[in-house]
Amino acid sequence: VAGITVQDGTVDLPNPLAELTLDELRTRRSVKWNTYPPDVLPLWVAEMDAPLAPSVRAALLAAVERGDTGYAHPGGLAEAYAGFAAARLGWAPDPATARLVPDVMNGVVAVLDALVPAGSTVVLNTPAYPPFFSFLRGGGWRVVESPLTPTGDGGYALDLDRLDHDLAGAAAYLLCNPHNPTGTVFDRATLVGVAERCARRGVRVLADEIHAPLTYPGVEFVPYLAVTDDGVAMVSASKAWNLPGLKAALAVPGPRVDLSVLPPEVSFGAGLLGVIAAEAAFRSGGQWLDALLAALDHNRRLLAALLADALPQVGYRLPDATYLAWLDCRRLGLGDDPSVAFLDRKVAVNPGPSFGLPGHGFVRLNLATSPAILTAAVQRMAAAVA
Numbered sequence: 001v002a003g004i005t006v007q008d009g010t011v012d013l014p015n016p017l018a019e020l021t022l023d024e025l026r027t028r029r030s031v032k033w034n035t036y037p038p039d040v041l042p043l044w045v046a047e048m049d050a051p052l053a054p055s056v057r058a059a060l061l062a063a064v065e066r067g068d069t070g071y072a073h074p075g076g077l078a079e080a081y082a083g084f085a086a087a088r089l090g091w092a093p094d095p096a097t098a099r100l101v102p103d104v105m106n107g108v109v110a111v112l113d114a115l116v117p118a119g120s121t122v123v124l125n126t127p128a129y130p131p132f133f134s135f136l137r138g139g140g141w142r143v144v145e146s147p148l149t150p151t152g153d154g155g156y157a158l159d160l161d162r163l164d165h166d167l168a169g170a171a172a173y174l175l176c177n178p179h180n181p182t183g184t185v186f187d188r189a190t191l192v193g194v195a196e197r198c199a200r201r202g203v204r205v206l207a208d209e210i211h212a213p214l215t216y217p218g219v220e221f222v223p224y225l226a227v228t229d230d231g232v233a234m235v236s237a238s239k240a241w242n243l244p245g246l247k248a249a250l251a252v253p254g255p256r257v258d259l260s261v262l263p264p265e266v267s268f269g270a271g272l273l274g275v276i277a278a279e280a281a282f283r284s285g286g287q288w289l290d291a292l293l294a295a296l297d298h299n300r301r302l303l304a305a306l307l308a309d310a311l312p313q314v315g316y317r318l319p320d321a322t323y324l325a326w327l328d329c330r331r332l333g334l335g336d337d338p339s340v341a342f343l344d345r346k347v348a349v350n351p352g353p354s355f356g357l358p359g360h361g362f363v364r365l366n367l368a369t370s371p372a373i374l375t376a377a378v379q380r381m382a383a384a385v386a
């Protein structure tokens, strides 16, 4: 797999997920590599085991050389994102109206604070990224869970009638597309249906599109604001270029939403290095992203083969996007939270129940690691069942 290359006619890039050894990764200071003892393979929180994209690394090194560590100025980040969105997502947002936020979760809270009444109801689809619950409840909103519908092949669909029912009386809907943890990319017709129902019910839509750059070749990602003028997209380079600790994201409003009502303090928590890195990623990180996607594509298929061989009872459908694998372990007999048994075998994955009721019996596995680590992890997980 070290041989994965991506060609754009000029450069071959090595597999970004096969460059760092386990020993090198263990020197990292991030939460992924420091929460569990060193004998545990950490396949949990959404960080990637890749080095930085060359353009991002160069921009950060130059900033450090300049001693450029003052407060964040948005610079050309929104323009860089708009260029990326136009080139790769077929959507041309107006960079002048976007607002810099520290990260997607703080951005979601800030936008809700500004646009929907305190204490009102926010709907989200379950299974759901666990901080959705904690940040929304912490901000004082009531959370209504609207479950996605299993399609029977390990996939999930957004049932528009079910959503419409759950939107009754709600002030906002937090759409997650591509969806964490299931890896589902919702199609255009679904998004049009969402927009119609939310418009009819007067529900504000926040579209968390943090994973959009991680859509696999052959799958079309349609930005929510490409189908409607109304809503706010939350975007960031932090997942696709592994920058979450640097703190920079954007709230991008549709033409019918005015984000000038957000107070200036909303941008204060953003980091300048985050802005600089994200701008470099969106402007000139496309070739590296293609190499990464080739490596992730290899890993999502490798995981299918490893599971078929060692843990054939586990349900897994290739994600349309994201490096997250949502594993149905209900037939393993490991109870509501199979992550406990896997951790006993020195593999850390995210507990399914933390994603809400539909997560019982599931785990979320982060496959943005080397093929060797992924292989070792599945072998250890199989030993938990044997």
Ligand SMILES: Cc1ncc(COP(=O)(O)O)c(C=O)c1O
Pocket (backbone or CB within 6 Å): 046, 102, 103, 104, 105, 106, 129, 176, 180, 208, 210, 211, 236, 238, 239, 244, 249
């Ligand atoms: C769907 C989704 N939203 C938000 C976040 C968190 O993003 P941030 O670190 O920018 O708050 C994540 C992180 O994995 C995520 O998967």
